[in-house]
Every structure is written in C-alpha cells, then in structure tokens.
Amino acid sequence: MERSQLKQTKRWVVKIGSALLTNDGQGLNIEAMKKWVAQIVDLRQQGVEVVIVSSGSVAEGMQRLGWQSRPSALHELQAAAAVGQMGLVQAYESEFARYDIHTAQILMTHDDLSNRKRYLNIKSTVQTLLSYGVVPVINENDTVVTDEIRFGDNDTLAALTANLIGADVLVILTDQQGLYDDNPRENPNAKLISKAQVSRKDIEAMASPTGGALGKGGMYTKVMAAKRAARSGTATLIASGREESILPKLFSGESYGTLLIPDLEPLTARQQWLAGHLQAKGKLVLDEGAVEVLKNSGKSLLPIGVKQVQGTFQRGEMVVCYDQSGNEVARGLANYSIHEAHKIIGLPSHQIESILGYVDDESLIHRDNLVLSE
Secondary structure, three states, X not given: OOHHHHHHXXXXXXXXXXXXXXXXXXXXXXXXXXXXHHHHHHHHHOOOEEEEEEOOHHHHHHHHHOOOOOOOOHHHHHHHHHHHHHHHHHHHHHHHHOOXXXXXXXXXXXXXXXXXXXXXXXXXXXXXXXHOOOEEEEEEOOOOOOHHHOOOOHHHHHHHHHHHHOOOEEEEEEOOXXXXXXXXXXXXXXXXXXXXXXOOOHHHHHOOOOOOOOOOOOHHHHHHHHHHHHHHOOEEEEEEOOOOOHHHHHHOOOOOOEEEEOOOOOOOHHHHXXXXXXXXXXXXXXXXXXXXXXXHHOOOEOHHHEEEEEEOOOOOOEEEEEOOOOOEEEEEEOOOOHHHHHHHOOOOHHHHHHHHOOOOOOOOEOHHHEEEOO
C-alpha cells in the first residue's frame, strides 16, 4: 500500500494513548479530545467508518482520586479504572454530540475474544453500530481484568480490534513522530522511518521496549501491534497525536509518521481468531518431522510427532507448539486434555482408542484449529 491509496480506505481503527489523552496524569485533556473528535468527524464525512480504541481511564481515575503516581496493586488499578471510565465516556459522548453523532462504549477482556461465540457476538455488535453511524469507543475492561486475561496494552487491543472488524487502516497516535531507527529520546540523530514492510525483522530492534509513566506500551508494542494487524491485511500508521489535524493529513496521503505495510498473506477469519489468543494453557514440543509437516504441508498435528507436553490444558484450549530448539512453530486448540495427551504422544493415531478407550480425533490439533506462528 502507498500513502496515496489511503484515500480509498473505508474503515479505520484509531488508537489514542494515555500520554495524549491526559494532562500528564492530571485528568483528561478535553481540549485535545475536542480536536481528535473533530478530525474523526472529518474522516466520517469522507466516507470512513471509525472505531476508537481509547486509553485514559486509569489516568483519569487517578486524577479524580487525587493519586500522583500510577498504582501497582491490581485492586487499586481496577478502582482507578472504574472511576475514570465514567469521565472518559462522558467526554467522548459530549464531544461527539456536538456533531449529532452517537457513541457506544465496549469494554473487553482477552477472555471475550478467546471465546469463539463471544468473539463473533462482539464482531456483530461493532458491525451493527457502524452500520447505524455510531462511533464505538473500545477499551480494556480494567475494572475486572486480571493478569491472566489482560491484553497487556491498548496497542495490542487495537490490533485485535482491526482483525475483528477487518479494518483497512490502524492508526496508533502517540507522543512520538513515528518509528525511528534508534530511540529518539536517547539519540538526537535518530532518523524517522517513513515507510517499511511489516515483515522486516530489523524494525523490532529499532523500537524502544518501554513506554512512559502513564502508558503501558512503548514503540515495541506498536510494532508488534502492526504485525498483528497485518494478519487481516490491515496497514498501520504510527504518528504523533500532537500534530495539528493529523488524521485528515494521513487520510490525504501526506507523509507524516510511519506507514507499516502488510506484506504477508492475510489469515482467514478463523486463523485470525486463533492467532489472537495471547494466553495459552499448554506447550507441545515437536520432533523435526512434525515441524516440517506443519510448516510445509498444512496438515494436522498427530500425536506421533509430539515429544513432550506441559501445562494444564483441557480439550478445546489453546496450546503452543515449539521445535526442540524452543522456537514457536504454531498454536492451536487441543483435541485432548494434557492427561490424555501424556498417554498418546509419540504413538501412531490408530492406537489412541486402545490406550484411552475412545477416540475423539486422530490428531492432537486439527489443521482447521491450527495457525502457524510468524
């Protein structure tokens, strides 16, 4: 994709981070929010459907509760999110109401996207809201989330949202100009990368591994989000939210920020869902033959090709497959629990029934429930 083609796109996910939405932790920056809302209205007038992924609830809650630094205790973070979410949603609703546009709040956890039925329900809900001209505002449900079911940062949530709705473009607005070949906070000679293919291995090394005091994501999480978004053929733009009228400028093809181009074959909708599972319940170590079959033949994983199993998984739960050097090869839904898998690994499939007393499937992971790792 070239920048000139951005004018032809019809569906955007716009992620706005905490550093932009708040006054250095002192509540929401309402004046800045007014500008972004006006820009999103501009996009809509040019035929673009927009979904917002918004940070800011914890920072707003901290301000309302009089806290000067981000807490580390989970229950305090949840309390801050619960308080702050009220102000965040109220601000978006009030600003969009000036243009007679309705907004909708959608709070999600990783569990919501891991469950296939809930995943499809969320997809249908967002599609319906867009068809009625509503602007969905999506955030992680920090008031109930735990470490086991959290996305980790809203960059990841934004990428999975792009996969969910088949967005053409993911825009990640940050307090940096874009992706540099070195950390610009430490190296004043660092150069901005205007465009790159998302498959480039070196762009991960260029990204800073840490973010600011308020946000959880640094540039590294934005690069990884771009790679996730590419699963659905979504292009990613990383740009400064402090640039005046940045969204219309990006839409018109002006050279701001970094454009990361999806240059890999898009995954099917089901493969995107499988690849979006961030937490796995088990680990399988494969022999060389099984690795070769998965990578080159597109076949199911049979028990005979598995050397070790670890974890606590049940039938239908996500497991990750590794080669014997520890490299991730694939991930998928197990047809057997770990207790059953322990008994049948390394053996031909025709022995499953005699060992277990039944057979659900001849494979440990069926090819329809398996996706290769990047």
